[in-house]
Ligand SMILES: Cc1cc2nc3c(=O)[nH]c(=O)nc-3n(C[C@H](O)[C@H](O)[C@H](O)COP(=O)(O)O)c2cc1C
């Protein structure tokens with residue numbers, strides 16, 4: 001288990017002693033979209049009311065890369081960016097669980113006993129109404145509520161934030177990006193979609209494999225140092241930044257809209 005504390009770059013190891021009891025919110029949280037923000041807001045509120053730290057528990061890689069039917073899991077954010085955004089929303093610590101086949105095989109009871117109650121000493125658990133966990137996704141918010149009676153935590157299922165009739169979801173944002181609808185992605189995220197990577201001499205932005213980039217086309221973008229740029233996504237999915245002031249090295253570009 002990796003733990004990242006706000007203003008601490010990366011903490012690797014077990015949950016630091018003295019962190020618990022905690023308020024825990026659970027899920028992948030890719031992109032930290034507006035629905036996730038509702039959930040995190042609820043968790044942070046409970047943490048403040050009870051005087052407890054709020055811990056966001058996330059999974060890496062995306063569980064759907066390890067188990068279940070294949071589906072698009074292109075990453076809307078790196079784990080570090082997820083942690084940064086969660087920190088901005090008031091989360092005190094982020095635990096990254098390696099989603100392995102071994103973890104996937106854990107029963108809901110084992111996950112609660114060993115991880116939620118055992119290591120995190122959860123006093124409250126906040127999840128979306130559609131959250132599932134444990135082998136074959138058998139655990140639900142109701143399972144958490146029942147187990148919580150024995151393990152001493154309260155369970156807080158949160159209604160899913162809708163977006164034009166359907167729940168706001170990472171899947172919806174990935175689908176917006178695949179069709180080049182960066183405005184739709186931004187509406188669900190609550191901010192422009194950001195792609196991080198390393199800028200090369202000809203403006204090419206090298207990104208981690210499996211990063212969600214918009215459909216091929218030309219976009220208005222902004223580098224995180226504030227410069228407005230044109231960004232081309234090529235037919236092969238390469239990202240090329242056309243900046244007046246070329247530079248190289250680590251960079252991030254926000255997709256503001258379609259160009260032209
Ligand atoms: C301990 C544990 C075991 C899991 N086992 C499975 C599994 O066997 N099959 C599966 O499709 N998903 C499994 N999952 C993934 C969950 O169903 C779910 O995708 C994950 O908890 C992320 O929730 P979210 O999609 O609401 O963010 C497991 C999750 C956990 C925490």
Ligand SMILES: Nc1ncnc2c1ncn2[C@@H]1O[C@H](COP(=O)(O)OP(=O)(O)OP(=O)(O)O)[C@@H](O)[C@H]1O
Nearest residue numbers: 026027028029035127128131160161168169170171
């Ligand atoms: N629209 C929403 N409103 C409130 N909570 C949400 C919403 N969408 C997801 N959640 C909750 O946020 C946590 C993280 O969920 P998850 O990362 O699976 O989001 P997602 O957007 O549904 O992802 P994906 O589309 O990839 O399945 C879970 O507890 C989930 O129930």
